[in-house]
Amino acid sequence: MDHVAEADPQPLDRTRDWQRAWRALRNLIDDPERTDQVFEIIGALSGDAFDRAFMRFAASPDGRRLLIDRPSLLATLSNRTALAELPEGSFGRAYANFMLAGQLAAAGLVEADETAMQNSPRRDRPDPDMEFFGDRLRDMHDLWHVLTGYGRDEAGEAANLAFTLGQVWNVGIAVIVVAAMVLGPKDASFHWQRYLYQAWQRGRRARLLSAAAYESLLPLPLEDVRRQLGIEPPDVAHPGGILAGDRGQYVHAVAA
Numbered sequence: 001m002d003h004v005a006e007a008d009p010q011p012l013d014r015t016r017d018w019q020r021a022w023r024a025l026r027n028l029i030d031d032p033e034r035t036d037q038v039f040e041i042i043g044a045l046s047g048d049a050f051d052r053a054f055m056r057f058a059a060s061p062d063g064r065r066l067l068i069d070r071p072s073l074l075a076t077l078s079n080r081t082a083l084a085e086l087p088e089g090s091f092g093r094a095y096a097n098f099m100l101a102g103q104l105a106a107a108g109l110v111e112a113d114e115t116a117m118q119n120s121p122r123r124d125r126p127d128p129d130m131e132f133f134g135d136r137l138r139d140m141h142d143l144w145h146v147l148t149g150y151g152r153d154e155a156g157e158a159a160n161l162a163f164t165l166g167q168v169w170n171v172g173i174a175v176i177v178v179a180a181m182v183l184g185p186k187d188a189s190f191h192w193q194r195y196l197y198q199a200w201q202r203g204r205r206a207r208l209l210s211a212a213a214y215e216s217l218l219p220l221p222l223e224d225v226r227r228q229l230g231i232e233p234p235d236v237a238h239p240g241g242i243l244a245g246d247r248g249q250y251v252h253a254v255a256a
Helices: 018-030 033-043 049-059 059-067 073-079 080-084 091-101 109-118 126-141 141-148 154-167 171-182 191-205 222-229
Strands: 242-244 253-254
Touching: 018 033, 018 171, 018 191, 073 080, 073 126, 080 091, 080 141, 091 141, 091 222, 126 141, 141 154, 141 222, 141 253, 154 171, 154 242, 171 191, 191 222, 191 242
Parallel strands: none
Antiparallel strands: 242 253
16 A cells, blocks of 8 residues: 655745735734734744844854753743742742733733734644744743843833843844834934933843743842843843833833
């Protein structure tokens, strides 16, 4: 009996789809709450950025350890009871408070990512290691909000993406950050634009955050985790304070 060979997986599409990205960017500008459109833009313009980020992760000792151990960051972050029982002032407790205040769930990013993937013309069968890395990178987004002190309003999301761009270069993220610079408030000092530039520099100066073993860091004091990961405290990165606000009104600084 002849065996029919299984079709090989389709190669990953590295081309950038600017038309798709432009549509998603307009949707995001109209409704900044459309997190799925952020994933859409990033997916359309990533090129080989994800491959390069994965190779950097896999080449690090911490990254190799994570690939062997395969911990589920999503499962850890979804355990609200365990997070709420962590000491006051700990990284994990700060994360739990952040998610509670915003009425957010760790699985929310999964839903947004899957929505974007459904609209994608690509149907890949990813390498298991790369899939693990991609899921983990997605799930640490809100952890970076807590580590940086950037809020979940428009100003905070833009700053967190600028910080992320400093860690993981991606044309899609760069387009969103540049759009935020252009559409945000403008004055003679370019305060908002310099603020995002400072957030980008802050991300560049930090250690490789994609390879951090967050499961073991959550019980530790937040300030200790920042030091361990090389993340400048908010008052050092932004001496004027962390900006907050929506729809371009980023004029009030909150305590860092």
